[in-house]
Amino acid sequence: MMQPTRRCLAVLGVGSTLAALAVLLQSTLYLYGALGVGAWVVAEAVSFARTVRTVVRETETTQTLSEPTTSVERPLESRVTIADGGVIHGVTGVELSPPLVATHVEGAERIDVTQPSATYSVAGVYEFDVAGTFEFGPATVSLASAQGLFTERAPVGNAVSCTVDPSTPTDIAVGQGGNRISLGVGEHDAEIGGSGFTLGEPRQYVTGDPQGLIDWKTTARQGEPYVREYEAAGELETLLFVDHRHSTAVGPEGRRAGDYLRSVARWLVDYARDRDDPLGFSAIGEEGPTVYSPPSSGTAQYRRIATQIYDLSPTDAGERSTQRPFTELDASSLDGDDVFDRVLSSFAEQRPGYVEQVTEDPLFDTVRSTVARTRGDPWVVLVTTDANQAELTETVRASRKRAAHVTVFVAPQVLFEEGALADLEAAYEQYTAFEEFRRRLVSEHVDVFEVAPGERLDAVLASSGTGREVRR
Incomplete structure (x- = not known):
């Protein structure tokens, strides 16, 4: 769900102030100012919603495991890749969604994006202390609007399951x-x-x-x-x-x-x-x-x-x-x-x-x-x-x-x-x-x-x- 940032709240505060002054002073100048601020925020929201929809629905996001079956205390890598034909705008971070029983031992669970790119990839290595079948949920992508007024965290891509076998003898x-x-x-x-x-x-x-x-x-x-x-x-x-x-x-x-x-x-x-x-x-x-x-x-x-x-x-x-x-x-x-x-x-x-x-x-x-x-x-x-x-x-x-x-x-x-x-x-x-x-x-x-x-x-x-x- 789209969330306003502090900057957005500050801008809306300015717009509210201008609207109040327009009423108190009976001034159209302040009214036009309040309407302009409101229109700018709405335009930013509409543009950001379009960006989120593009990233979530139109980019190619894949999550893969190094192997579908592992064993207790054996490392397993989960990798998520987001790719598109052109530069993907608005992304500020990509985060893995491992099962609660998985222990992160190596690699990154999240990457922070500072420059737009056509491809984003994050890989983490996990170990399990218990046997069973577990699911790595869809990755979570963090996005921000161009002017920093809105942010959103949305699931992208596929979930994948792995089977964890008990530790077994090798001979x-x-x-x-x-x-x-x-x-x-x-x-x-x-x-x-x-x-x-x-x-x-x-x-x-x-x-x-x-x-x-x-x-x-x-x-x-x-x-x-x-x-x-x-x-x-x-x-x-x-x-x-x-x-x-x-x-x-x-x-x-x-x-x-x-x-x-x-x-x-x-x-x-x-x-x-x-x-x-x-x-x-x-x-x-x-x-x-x-x-x-x-x-x-x-x-x-x-x-x-x-x-x-x-x-x-x-x-x-x-x-x-x-x-x-x-x-x-x-x-x-x-x-x-x-x-x-x-x-x-x-x-x-x-x-x-x-x-x-x-x-x-x-x-x-x-x-x-x-x-x-x-x-x-x-x-x-x-x-x-x-x-x-x-x-x-x-x-x-x-x-x-x-x-x-x-x-x-x-x-x-x-x-x-x-x-x-x-x-x-x-x-x-x-x-x-x-x-x-x-x-x-x-x-x-x-x-x-x-x-x-x-x-x-x-x-x-x-x-x-x-x-x-x-x-x-």
Whole structure:
């Protein structure tokens, strides 16, 4: 909204004085003076309104982010550029509109303009302390009239959103027996009746391929490096189960088993979103499911599940309660983008407590009951640790009966325990025992992958003298 300046108020005061004198002295000279001052102010206002309209509506204003997705404490640049074919008059400043949770760390949040120009640009670097989706609002441009009688602040350009992921480890190794795979490679395979990850054909190594993809057996036979990638197959309803019980707290802060498993779970959400596959999600705590989202597709569903995964943290090992079960709160119908839906959906997602209480084997009972009430043969994906091998074995066995395919991502605790690598020989023996357990889980329509810190896995494998693969 146009605002008068002190100079404008002073000029209007002069005009008022002249008008008063014209009345008191019955003088037309003072009257003409008052009318002249008034006409000058009105003309200035009309001209300034035209200038504001030109800047706001006709100039090309763009706001861009250095990347659409960042992570906690990772710098992100927001840049606003205002450009026109000729000199843009009236602009006195351009200011960014970052979200309240963003911390300005570098660059400028505002520029002050002293000389008219054809282009104005302002760029600021921000960091976020919390994860989520945030919006940089339209930039605010400050304008002043040619004679300094009026000013205005108006939004210009577009708003842009960014997704801030939690800090994640950078050495996530997913594979089998020390041989790593590359997730997200390949398309659905129509020849396979279910979803899951299946070995692709080996191909010759090319510069740039991760060494973790090298197929050492094929390399030994062929006498030159070969790699083998994994493909995701089929298109079925996906049920994702993520364990966040106390066993996922093993490891140093920021590099706990749960941090690695959460990263894999987020990749699975992205995978479903890219293919518009129906996705259901359950998070399992000490007493049972803490979060439940029934299978669905669509942007709102993927965003809701991603947020739920962001918010997961290990539950208390001693968490047992005699309270009656909570009634499930289904937020799947809150798919709109309006403020009401977003706020109510956020409330539903962050509602504390358990949606259902089960017996002593919460992972087993949650998976079994969820799969039982799901129509058709879903793709079941389990993301957990090897803390309770008997429960995981029974869970896989039960899931296999009703699912088209079962994929398990399991974190071996020995590779996360602090101090475990002080005795590499003992650590290797424990890892060998884990690998034997992982292979026992594998069967027809069941794939099992380890999720581990790459550096620690390499250290354990190197200690055995085998280099890349655990002994068979």
